[in-house]
Amino acid sequence: MISVNLSATATMKPAFSRYFSHPLRLSLALLLAAVLAGCASAPAPEPKPKLLVFLVVDGLPQRQITGYRDQLAPDGLARFLERGAWFSEAHYGHAFTVTGAGHATVLSGAYTHRNGIIGNEWRDAQTGEREYCTGDTTATYIGHKTQPLDGTSPKNLRVETVGDVLRAADPRAKVIAVSGKDRGAILPAGKRGTAYMYMAQSGQFASSTYYMQQHPAWVNSFNGRKLADGYFKTQWKPLLEESAYARSLPDNQRWYGPRGGALPMLMGSPNDDTPGPAFYSQLLRSPFADALTLEFARAAIAGEGLGQDDVPDILSISLSGHDYVNHQFSAESRLSHDHLLQLDRLLQAFFADLDAKVGRDNYIAMLTADHGFMPAPEYSQAQGRDAGRVNGGQVLTRVNDGLEKRFGPGNWVSYSGSSLLFNKQLLAQTKVDAQALAEEARHLLLAEPGFAAAYTRRELESGSAAGRPYFDPMRKSWHPQVSGDVQYILKPYWMFGTGTATHGSPYEYDTHVPILAWGPRWVKPGRVDSRVGVVDIAPTVARWLGVAAPSSAEGQPLPLPN
Secondary structure: OOOOOHHHHHHOOHHHHHHHHOHHHHHHHHHHHHHHHHHHHOOOOOOOOOEEEEEEEOOOOHHHHHHOHHHOOOOOHHHHHHHOEEEOOEEOOOOOOOHHHHHHHHOOOOOHHHHOOOOOEEEOOOOOOEEEOOEOOOOOEOOOOOOOOOEOOOOOOOOOOHHHHHHHHOOOOOEEEEEOOHHHHHHHHOOOOEEEEEEOOOOEEEOEOOOOOOOOHHHHHHHHOOHHHHHOOOEEOOOOOHHHHOOOEOOOOHHHOOOOOOOOEEOOOOOOOOOOHHHHHHHHHOHHHHHHHHHHHHHHHHHHOOOOOOOOEEEEEEEOHHHHHHHHHOOOEHHHHHHHHHHHHHHHHHHHHHHHHHHOOOEEEEEEOOOOOOOOHHHHHHOOOOOEEEOHHHHHHHHHHHHHHHHOOOOOEEEEOOEEEEOHHHHHHHOOOHHHHHHHHHHHHHOOOOEEEEEEHHHHHHOOOOOOOOHHHHHHOOOOOOOOOEEEEEOOOEEEOOOOOOOOOOOHHHHEOOEEEEOOOOOOOEEEOOOEEHHHHHHHHHHHHOOOOOOOOOOOOOOOOO
16 A cells, blocks of 8 residues: 655645645645655566576487486586476477577577578579578688688578677677587677687687677687697596496497497597697597687686676577587487586586676576487387488489489489479479479479478468478478478488488477576576477577567567476
8 A cells, every 4th residue: 555645735835735725636646646656666677687698509409418417417407407497398390400590590589481591501592502501702710711611601691689689779788609610609699799610620719700800819819828739639538437328328339330439539640749620620529629619608708798797798609519429429329428418517617607707696597409319220220210311312313313204304403401402594494384393303202211291382382281291390491582492301210321310300309409597586496398499598588688589589488487
């Protein structure tokens, strides 16, 4: 109840006394007093975090976090699971779950059909020329050689990110992104942030001329320390005793190939006297490149003064090592098991430094993944599943041969992202009906072992196949200006190529990823079991930062614990 001291009117001047003597005027005065009193007692707005630390563990399926939970350190991933919020059923909604598409989604809140990143690489829909998701020939790496398809800018990203919105609202805000992969830094950074990526040719980190012409002093100082060289001829040793890895596959499985794979693992060739590009690349398939990435993130916090004022900043960190390890050995391997535990300890140390330098009550940490991981087909076959490999080159040859028989000579289609792309020049020359070509290409593709579904451009544009198997996630992975003409997916547990394991499907092992959040002032602890989408992250962090969600975001704020 609001009380008003009416006795105060006795001391007012006569004019004011006459004014308040009218019943209506007195009522208005009481109402005004109540409104003012209510305003005075309203709670102060929740302070914004000084820093959002956004972590992406490349290629981390949710099943690994829960499967090894009892072996985690006290304050690494367990900080989220025990003292933060975590979502047990978080999924991607698009079908082609690869690194570029995932990193384009996490802070834009938009799937491929809006953000335009249809994969890691594709072909230009009109010319057939090769494109890379973060390729831009107008920009080059600073201090490093740049190849035409290297990732140097967000040119191909067609939407804004949370960082873009934040910097548009207040240019003083800083958005820094770092990753072992160019696409892991560039896409979360958006158009207005600054990306730094690990250079496998030197073991250093570099930005590109899209962002600046030369590095700030703190980057030069970091690179001058040559921290990568410190791992030369060191070993990646298992963290725990042998018995602790009973729930993962032993080393040197036959599908690793002739080089095998086992711990301990030497960094660098025994025949090399000094570090070189082969060694720096090898670090990416170990915990050591992640250690370097986190060390660079520490340098960025200090060098850029992140989280040191009342203007919120964003630090996006994409940790690439887990993806490289899983590709080479599979997520079921002991090497992947140990890598996650090693990364967990690295995160524990990083969080301790954040607590000391930024302050536990000043930042929010959030962690997700860009995709999960499929088991190796040989492992799935041993489990009694229908699994296998597809030779993409042979399939393409047979499809083109079949199209030649009906429509005449020529290379009618090529692969682009997760679709078949028509040869537009040949199509124009022959005046073949595009829909007839699409229907025949689909028929030929689905006759091949391992293919589950395929939809034509007409179906994807019109939505006429809505409700059919996998149509919705496949449509979310298709962009009308960028994608090809027949979108396809493989059957569960089937993959292209001869590598050990991969990802890129709409199945749970690829879509089910962690979403974890910690920040005592903003995030109450608890487990949430309702199904949520990765597109829900962007509107959630935008709300924390006090800005609007990105304009193309299609999710909604996460249902955080009450």
